[in-house]
Amino acid sequence: MISCKQVAELLTSDQLQSQSWWRRMEVRLHLAMCTLCARLARQLNQIRAGARGLREGNEADGGLEERLIRRLTRMQ
Amino acid sequence: MFFAPFDKFCCKIRAVFDTHFVTSALTSFMEVRDNPIGDMRLAVPISADFLDRLRRREPEALAEAVHEHARTLFRAARGLGFDETEAEDLVQDVFTTFLDRLDGFEGRSQLRTWLFGILHRKAQERRRARTAYEHDDPIDEAFESRFDGTGNWVRPPADLERLFLSRELGELIRGCMDVLPTSQREAFLLREVEGLGTEEICKILDVTVTHFGVLIHRARARLRECLEKKGWSQT
Known part of the structure; x- marks a missing residue:
């Protein structure tokens, strides 16, 4: 039987998809029955959703491309 | 003996409940984990024609590449902790390196992958810190x-x-x-x-x-x- 720690490691390291079919089923069954691991899985998804929001604060201003093209063309 | 039918009934109820619980939990899990990156953005192959235009240093091709990738690279540089000026310099550095090494680019790699690879190395150079595989974390x-x-x-x-x-x-x-x-x-x-x-x-x-x-x-x-x-x- 797969342990909580093994499930947590597979979830956080993105290694689940490279596991055998049987291993993936073990993880799925474990998640269906273990509320703590299911909570971890849910939180990892929420972190992913929150991380996508980080894009907004890091966007360039509207003139970035034109400035770059100007400079790069000068260098050619 | 007396409780046998009741036990059997309870077992059936439990089996139905378990099946329903497992199925619903599995369904929600599979929706989430079988597609871990819901909106994964796939790298688009670079066409031979576009590569030729870039090699000929056609300004329109260069502008196209900048419009396609500069914003993403800038955002990634900002995400790595560089301020706006540093991030813009870094992106310029990435494109300059890209143009310098364009003749060695065989088109097997995706353009975005290549540009991000350059960004990764340039960011490392700027930090003067080697990305080491830390064994003891x-x-x-x-x-x-x-x-x-x-x-x-x-x-x-x-x-x-x-x-x-x-x-x-x-x-x-x-x-x-x-x-x-x-x-x-x-x-x-x-x-x-x-x-x-x-x-x-x-x-x-x-x-x-x-x-x-x-x-x-x-x-x-x-x-x-x-x-x-x-x-x-x-x-």
Whole structure:
């Protein structure tokens, strides 16, 4: 039987998809029955959703491309 | 003996309940985990014609490449902790290097993968810090301490549902990103913020799939520790 720690490691390291079919089923069954691991899985998804929001604060201003093209063309 | 029919009835009820519970939990899980990166952005192959135009240094082709990728590269540079000026310089540096080495580019790699690879190396140069594979990371100990000898939770994930429903989650993550070492931060940024696939990230960072697994595992473990701390301080 797969342990909580093994499930947590597979979830956080993105290694689940490279596991055998049987291993993936073990993880799925474990998640269906273990509320703590299911909570971890849910939180990892929420972190992913929150991380996508980080894009907004890091966007360039509207003139970035034109400035770059100007400079790069000068260098050619 | 007297209770046998009742026991049988209970078993049936339990079987139905278990099946329903497992099925519904499985369905929701499979929806989430079989497609771990919901809107993964696939790298688009560069066409031979476009590559030729770039090699001829056609200004329109260069402008096209800049319009296609500069904004994403800038965002990634900002995500790595560079300020706006540094990030713009870095992106310019990436394109300059790209043009210098264009003749050696065989088109087998995707343009985006190549540009991100250059960004990764340039960012490293600027930091003058080699992205090392740190064998002893204190976060591993923190992760281990959450389980007993048989692998059961002794310090389960804190129930942060209330916190996670908050719109401040993005900002909390931004604050916690600063605690990540560069290599883990890059792995997290490319995977979770930019939504790239494992294969492409491994090419960009020049690491194996296993090494990437270690980096993303440590990044998430660190972030979760940090978020939990912030969650506890707020409740």
